[in-house]
Amino acid sequence: MNEHEFLAGRFEAYRGHLRAVAYRMLGSLSEADDAVQEAWLRLSRSDSGEVENLGGWLTTVVGRVCLDMLRTRTSRREESLEARLPDPVVSPADGLDPEQAALVADSVGLALLVVLESLTPTERLAFVLHDMFAVPFEEIAPLVGRSPDAARQLASRARRRVRGSAPVPDPDLARQRAVVDAFVAASHRGDFGALLEVLDPDVVLRADHGALLAGGWTEIHGAANVAGQALTFRRHAAAATSRPALVNGVAGIVNTVDGRPASVLSFTITNGRIVAIDILADLDRLDQLDLAMD
Incomplete structure (x- = not known):
């Protein structure tokens, strides 16, 4: 096994996690796949030997890619003025497969994704990375060009909106x-x-x-x-x-x-x-x- 194959294998171990991050950020399954693919391209071009925490590094890379995609999306006025329902993850009534389960873990329903669509790109990034994936604000801050305290405020504003607008479904x-x-x-x-x-x-x-x-x-x-x-x-x-x-x-x-x-x-x-x-x-x-x- 050469170095490229070894790196690809390590990346595949994180693919499901990265796709879950991107889906929460973008609300689009196809765009989430694009973001994950871009993360692989950036990894393959980097000096991965210097990356101590590959999972954390990839998570922040996907976050940065999604942030850029959200900013591009909202800059197109013809899109930003049109309401759009996020892509649903559909499975048989008797259960989710493991890949689907990762995508919608923690009650990531369409009602929640609709609320996330109302956030600014930086609020959405801070909330998704910190509240859903426990990324420290010290790592989020460089992505949004703010201090850790300012990144914390972004997540706090997003959290208040989510709690006030996104209902939590009954578990049964x-x-x-x-x-x-x-x-x-x-x-x-x-x-x-x-x-x-x-x-x-x-x-x-x-x-x-x-x-x-x-x-x-x-x-x-x-x-x-x-x-x-x-x-x-x-x-x-x-x-x-x-x-x-x-x-x-x-x-x-x-x-x-x-x-x-x-x-x-x-x-x-x-x-x-x-x-x-x-x-x-x-x-x-x-x-x-x-x-x-x-």
């Missing part, structure tokens, strides 16, 4: 599925009252139909409004085939029409009620995701 998947099934059954029956029973009064529904579609982003607040929208959706659901799934580790649904993915729904359930419904219905993006359910 069986209970989650029962609530989702009750919601679906009430929708099919057209039972407005039963829908209200499973919806939190402050529930939010977000639907991403794609930037090319007029009215591509929909956001609806309040149980009565979301229940009304669910009854409207029911009229278009007759042709769809629905399958239970895990979406970012929580109860969800994958709808297909004539065998093609039509939408992915994620339900965040807290204290036995639905507090968030996130729907990706952008057909082009759905075609690019791995939605294998077998």
Whole structure:
């Protein structure tokens, strides 16, 4: 085994971790893979013999790459003004494989990723690296061009926003599925009252139909409004085939029409009620995701 093969093997041992960092930073599976690949290129061009902590070094490299990608993204006004649902991680209802589990560990649901999208790039970096991966502020500071105390303040601001806006899902998947099934059954029956029973009064529904579609982003607040929208959706659901799934580790649904993915729904359930419904219905993006359910 030559030196390059040895280094590649060491890098592969960290790939899953690095992809999890990049996914939390970017909310895009394809961009996360690009960031990890860029980290490998930088490692292969560096003097790796002088790197004492390869895992920590790679984590900060991926953080820097993602920060640059976020800054580029937000500098494009046509993108920064368009709301976009992060890529979902979809798996069969009976469980996640190890790679998927690493991606969505620590309740990294779509509702949390939506909140992370609202942070500035430097706030997101400080929060993700410190709060999710325990990177010291002394190592984060050079990435954001601030002092360690200033980096700590970035993470603190992000933390307050996350705690105030990102609901923590109930851990019991069986209970989650029962609530989702009750919601679906009430929708099919057209039972407005039963829908209200499973919806939190402050529930939010977000639907991403794609930037090319007029009215591509929909956001609806309040149980009565979301229940009304669910009854409207029911009229278009007759042709769809629905399958239970895990979406970012929580109860969800994958709808297909004539065998093609039509939408992915994620339900965040807290204290036995639905507090968030996130729907990706952008057909082009759905075609690019791995939605294998077998």
